[in-house]
Amino acid sequence: MALVYARALTGPLAWSMTGVMIAASVAMLEGQDPLPWVIWVVPLVYALSTSWTIYDLRRTPAELVLDGPRGGVRSAWDAAGRKNPLVLRPVFSPRRTAYGLDVPIGRTLHAFSPDDWPHFDRLEAAAFAAAEEAETERRARAAV
Secondary structure, three states: OHHHHHHHHHHHHHHHHHHHHHHHHHHHHOOOOOHHHHHHHHHHHHHHHHHHHHHHHHHOEEEEEEEOOEEEEEEHHHHHOOOOOOOOEEEOOOEEEOOEEEEEEOOEEEEEOOOOOOOHHHHHHHHHHHHHHHHHHHHHHHHO
């Protein structure tokens, strides 16, 4: 978990600290003491970067679990941490888009991009198969 968090934190922290260092350099060039300003701003920037990183890890899909007609998605945060039980919900008809694949699972629409998934063709085939199985199950229940 710590490694996933540390790697995800480097980007936001680097961008935000660049702004802090530029502002501190400008303050020094103007003859002002940048130390009090930096002492207050650096912890704030670190807190904001940490918040953004946690938010981003919680919304980034890392694992798609399909079990017959049901499926669920674990975020990068969940997949890297403890394995909590995943609630599996019905998979509905996936849709190909210009950016990849949209898969409605339960009431949530999950977007998967080929850039983020090395075996995207297998993911796509599995999503369509799960949706077909879910549709067959729904029709069987409706016929009873």
